[in-house]
Amino acid sequence: MSHTKFIVRKVAVLGAGVMGAQIAAHLVNAKVPTLLFDLPAKEGDKNAIALKAIDGLKKLKPSPLAAADLAQYIQPANYDDDLSLLKDCDLVIEAIAERMDWKGDLYRKVAPHLGAHTIFATNTSGLSINALAASCPEDVRARFCGVHFFNPPRYMHLVEIIPCLGSDATMLDNLERFLVTTLGKGVVRAKDTPNFVANRIGVFSMLATIANAEKFGIRFDVVDDLTGPRLGRPKSATFRTADVVGLDTFAHVVKTMQDTLPNDPWHALFKSPEWLQKLIAAGALGAKTKLGIYKKDGKKMFVLDPLKGEYVGAGEKGDDAVKDILKIADPAEKFRKLRASSHPQAQFLWACFRDVFHYIGFHLGDIAHCARDVDFAIRWGFGWSVGPFETWQAAGWQQVAQWIDEEVKAGKALASANLPAWVLESDRAGVHFAQGSYDAAGARLLGRSTLDVYQRQLAPAKLLGEATAPLGETVFENDGVRAFTTGDDILVVSFKTKAHTIGPDVLEGLNQAINIAEARFKGLVLWQTEEPFSAGADLQSMLPAFMMGDWDSIDGIVNRFQATSMRLRYSQIPTVAATQGYAFGGGCEFVMHCDRVVAALESYIGLVEVGVGLLPGGGGCKEFALRASQEARGDVLAALKDYFMAIATAKVATSALEAQEIGFLRKSDCVVFNAYELLYVAKQQALTLAEAGYRPPLKIKCFAVAGRSGAASIKGQLVNMLEGHFISEHDFTIASLIADVMTGGDLEAGTEVDEQWILDLERKAFMQLLKNSKTQDRIANMLTTGKPLRN
Known part of the structure; x- marks a missing residue:
C-alpha cells in the first residue's frame, strides 16, 4: 500500500432532486454521513426543500433506503447558511439540473468553501466535464471529475467516472476504490464525449427501436413485449422504460445528442418524435405524472397509438413465430432466422440489432477505452443480461459484420456511414479475448483494471470471450x-x-x-x-x-x-x-x-413456506423460538410475537x-x-x-418456551384476523400450527426444552400440512404458475 489511505468521513450532495436525494440515501445505506443541500426556502425553515426530499425518500418504491430509519442520517442544508460545512467533506457531488449556466454559478459559489483535499464531482448525465471544469478555480480542477450514477442509484450497478484534462490520477483511483467497495458499484471510466458511454449507446438503441418500430409498423406494446425479457432485458423494455425514466428526461438526453453531436452520421435520428413532443407539451411525462406513453384507467392499461394520436387498449403480444425464433439457444442460428424471416416483427428486431451493432462498431474508438467498457456500461446501466458487443461476437462476428456492411451499402440501415476497417478484418473473431478487450483507438487489446480493489473480486463479472474455467x-x-x-x-x-x-x-x-x-x-x-x-x-x-x-x-x-x-x-x-x-x-x-x-x-x-401452504421444516421455527427465549427478559411470548409474524406472513x-x-x-x-x-x-x-x-x-440443553398459554394468546389474534376476512381458513390452520410449534407444544409456559424437541414438532406439523389437500393445491399452483395461491 504505497498510497495514503483515502478515508471518506463525510460527503455532501448538492441538489435535492430525484437523483441527488437518492444518491444521498445510498451513501447513508453505506454508513457514510451525508449532507443534502438545496436552495434556501422562501419562507419558514430554510432547509424545507432538502427536508421535503428526505421525507420523500421514505415513500418511494423500491426503497432507496436499505432500512427505514436511515433517513435521519442525511443532514439537510442550504446554500445560504451551510456552505462552511463543505470544508469537512471528503467528497462533494453536484447533482442539480442539467444546465451549464446553473452549474457554473454553483461551482463559483461553493469552490471557496471546499477543503484543501475535497474531491469535487458532478453527476451530470451528459454535459462536457472539461467545459464544467472551466467554471472551477484552477486549484480545484485537479480534484474535479464526473461521477455519473444511474437511476435508481441504490439498485443500478453502474457508475461512470469521467476525468477532465487536469484530473489527478491518484484522486481518480481513490474515488474508484470508494465507489467499488463502500458503495458496491461497477465503475467504467469514460471519455468526455456527449452522454458518455451508457447513455450514448443505450439512448441510441431506444431511438433506433422507435425509428424501426415506425418503419415496420409495430405497435408500442408489441415492441415492449419483444424487446424486454425475451432479449434478456428489463421488463420495462423500451417504451415503458421511457415512461419510467421520464419522457422529459429522455427528451433532454436526446436534445443533448442533437446539440453536441452535429457530425455524428446518425444525427438525423437525434430528435424527439412529434408524438413525444406532444405528450411532453401536454404534461404527460410518464410514471411521475401517471400518464405518458402508457396510461392506466382503473385496472385497464392503454397505450399511445402515434398514428391516431390517441390511446388504445394495451396488452398485444409479439407473434408466436417470432417469439419461437427468440427462444433459439444458438445465437448464430437465431440471428440468421430473424434476418431471413419475412415477418415485419422479425425484420424489426433484426434492424434494431443491426443498427446498434453498426453504431457501436463505428463509434467504439471515440466513445470508449475498449469494448469491455461498452458491454459493462450497458449491462450495469441499462440492465441488459448480455452486452451489445458480446451479442455480436456470440452470433458470429464475421457473418454479422458482412450482413451489416451489405445493408449499409444497400441503403437499408439508419445511416450510410461505412463500418471501420477493423470491424471487417478477415481474421477478426470478435472484440473480447482472454488477453483483453479491443481498444479501437489504440488498435490493441486492453486487460482489466489492475487497481488493488479488484483483487478482492475473486469471481468478477464475467465477459464472453474471456477465460471461463470454473473458479478454483x-x-x-x-x-x-x-x-x-x-x-x-x-x-x-x-x-x-x-x-x-x-x-x-x-x-x-x-x-x-x-x-x-x-x-x-x-x-x-x-x-x-x-x-x-x-x-x-x-x-x-x-x-x-x-x-x-x-x-x-x-x-x-x-x-x-x-x-x-x-x-x-x-x-x-x-x-x-x-x-x-x-x-x-x-x-x-x-x-x-x-x-x-x-x-x-x-x-x-x-x-x-406459508406461500405454499407449509411451515419452515428445516429448523426455522426452532431457531426463532430459541432466539426469542435467549432475548426474552422474562417474557418469552413478547419476544416471540414478531418472529411468529415474520413466519406467518412470509415476511x-x-x-x-x-x-x-x-x-x-x-x-x-x-x-x-x-x-x-x-x-x-x-x-x-x-x-x-x-x-x-x-x-x-455447546449444544443447547434447555431453553424456555411460551407454552400452550402463549399459543392461545397468538391464536386469539388469528381468530380476529379470520373473522375480519384478513386471512383464509387454511391460512388460519397453518398459522395455528406455526404457533403450536414455536411455543413448544402442549406444555406449561416457561417449560424448558432442547432444540430437538422443537425440531420434532416442526417436522410433524410439516408432514401434517403436506397431507392437507389445500396445501397440495398451493404447491401444485406454485410449481405450475410460479405464483402463490390464496385458498
Missing part, C-alpha cells in the same frame, strides 16, 4: 453441489441446481463437503456462483414420493434437512454463508444456522440491513455492498474464526 480447484462434486478451494484453507460449496434449490443431492453433497472440511480444511463457505442464494427446498424433487403417498421417504428428507441445518451450526469447522439475491425457505434456514453470514446488501431473505427482508432488523441475520453478521467481493470477505471471516481457535457452540 474442485475437491468434491456430485449432482447437487461443487466443493472447491482457491488455494487457501477454506472449502467453498456452491449448489448446481436450478435457482439453487435444495433437494436430496444438495443435502448429500453438503454433508459430504462438511466431512471433507472437518478432515482437511479450516472452514467452510456456502457461496453461489450467481444469484439467487437459494429459492429453498426443491418441491419438484419430492413430487414422485408425493404422488405415491410415500410419506415415509418425505419425512426422511425433512429429517435430513433438519440434521443438515444442525450440522452447519455444530460441525467442527466455522461455517459462513455468503448471500445475495433471494434466500428463501430452506435457503434462509441454512443461513440462520451458519456461524456467520456475509450478506450482499441486496439480499432478500425470508421464511416464505421477506428487502435488504440485508432489514434482515438484521427482522432477525433473519444477526446484528454481528457482515453486510457487503459489492456482491463481487462476497466470496473474498466470507473466506476472510471463516479464516478469522478458525485463527481465533474456533470451537463449535
Whole structure:
C-alpha cells in the first residue's frame, strides 16, 4: 500500500432532486454521513426543500433506503447558511439540473468553501466535464471529475467516472476504490464525449427501436413485449422504460445528442418524435405524472397509438413465430432466422440489432477505452443480461459484420456511414479475448483494471470471450453441489441446481463437503456462483414420493434437512454463508444456522413456506423460538410475537440491513455492498474464526418456551384476523400450527426444552400440512404458475 489511505468521513450532495436525494440515501445505506443541500426556502425553515426530499425518500418504491430509519442520517442544508460545512467533506457531488449556466454559478459559489483535499464531482448525465471544469478555480480542477450514477442509484450497478484534462490520477483511483467497495458499484471510466458511454449507446438503441418500430409498423406494446425479457432485458423494455425514466428526461438526453453531436452520421435520428413532443407539451411525462406513453384507467392499461394520436387498449403480444425464433439457444442460428424471416416483427428486431451493432462498431474508438467498457456500461446501466458487443461476437462476428456492411451499402440501415476497417478484418473473431478487450483507438487489446480493489473480486463479472474455467480447484462434486478451494484453507460449496434449490443431492453433497472440511480444511463457505442464494427446498424433487403417498421417504428428507441445518451450526469447522439475491425457505434456514453470514446488501431473505401452504421444516421455527427465549427478559411470548409474524406472513427482508432488523441475520453478521467481493470477505471471516481457535457452540440443553398459554394468546389474534376476512381458513390452520410449534407444544409456559424437541414438532406439523389437500393445491399452483395461491 504505497498510497495514503483515502478515508471518506463525510460527503455532501448538492441538489435535492430525484437523483441527488437518492444518491444521498445510498451513501447513508453505506454508513457514510451525508449532507443534502438545496436552495434556501422562501419562507419558514430554510432547509424545507432538502427536508421535503428526505421525507420523500421514505415513500418511494423500491426503497432507496436499505432500512427505514436511515433517513435521519442525511443532514439537510442550504446554500445560504451551510456552505462552511463543505470544508469537512471528503467528497462533494453536484447533482442539480442539467444546465451549464446553473452549474457554473454553483461551482463559483461553493469552490471557496471546499477543503484543501475535497474531491469535487458532478453527476451530470451528459454535459462536457472539461467545459464544467472551466467554471472551477484552477486549484480545484485537479480534484474535479464526473461521477455519473444511474437511476435508481441504490439498485443500478453502474457508475461512470469521467476525468477532465487536469484530473489527478491518484484522486481518480481513490474515488474508484470508494465507489467499488463502500458503495458496491461497477465503475467504467469514460471519455468526455456527449452522454458518455451508457447513455450514448443505450439512448441510441431506444431511438433506433422507435425509428424501426415506425418503419415496420409495430405497435408500442408489441415492441415492449419483444424487446424486454425475451432479449434478456428489463421488463420495462423500451417504451415503458421511457415512461419510467421520464419522457422529459429522455427528451433532454436526446436534445443533448442533437446539440453536441452535429457530425455524428446518425444525427438525423437525434430528435424527439412529434408524438413525444406532444405528450411532453401536454404534461404527460410518464410514471411521475401517471400518464405518458402508457396510461392506466382503473385496472385497464392503454397505450399511445402515434398514428391516431390517441390511446388504445394495451396488452398485444409479439407473434408466436417470432417469439419461437427468440427462444433459439444458438445465437448464430437465431440471428440468421430473424434476418431471413419475412415477418415485419422479425425484420424489426433484426434492424434494431443491426443498427446498434453498426453504431457501436463505428463509434467504439471515440466513445470508449475498449469494448469491455461498452458491454459493462450497458449491462450495469441499462440492465441488459448480455452486452451489445458480446451479442455480436456470440452470433458470429464475421457473418454479422458482412450482413451489416451489405445493408449499409444497400441503403437499408439508419445511416450510410461505412463500418471501420477493423470491424471487417478477415481474421477478426470478435472484440473480447482472454488477453483483453479491443481498444479501437489504440488498435490493441486492453486487460482489466489492475487497481488493488479488484483483487478482492475473486469471481468478477464475467465477459464472453474471456477465460471461463470454473473458479478454483474442485475437491468434491456430485449432482447437487461443487466443493472447491482457491488455494487457501477454506472449502467453498456452491449448489448446481436450478435457482439453487435444495433437494436430496444438495443435502448429500453438503454433508459430504462438511466431512471433507472437518478432515482437511479450516472452514467452510456456502457461496453461489450467481444469484439467487437459494429459492429453498426443491418441491419438484419430492413430487414422485408425493404422488405415491410415500410419506415415509418425505419425512426422511425433512429429517435430513433438519440434521443438515444442525450440522452447519455444530460441525467442527466455522461455517459462513455468503448471500445475495433471494434466500428463501430452506435457503434462509441454512443461513440462520451458519456461524456467520456475509450478506450482499441486496439480499432478500425470508421464511416464505406459508406461500405454499407449509411451515419452515428445516429448523426455522426452532431457531426463532430459541432466539426469542435467549432475548426474552422474562417474557418469552413478547419476544416471540414478531418472529411468529415474520413466519406467518412470509415476511421477506428487502435488504440485508432489514434482515438484521427482522432477525433473519444477526446484528454481528457482515453486510457487503459489492456482491463481487462476497466470496473474498466470507473466506476472510471463516479464516478469522478458525485463527481465533474456533470451537463449535455447546449444544443447547434447555431453553424456555411460551407454552400452550402463549399459543392461545397468538391464536386469539388469528381468530380476529379470520373473522375480519384478513386471512383464509387454511391460512388460519397453518398459522395455528406455526404457533403450536414455536411455543413448544402442549406444555406449561416457561417449560424448558432442547432444540430437538422443537425440531420434532416442526417436522410433524410439516408432514401434517403436506397431507392437507389445500396445501397440495398451493404447491401444485406454485410449481405450475410460479405464483402463490390464496385458498
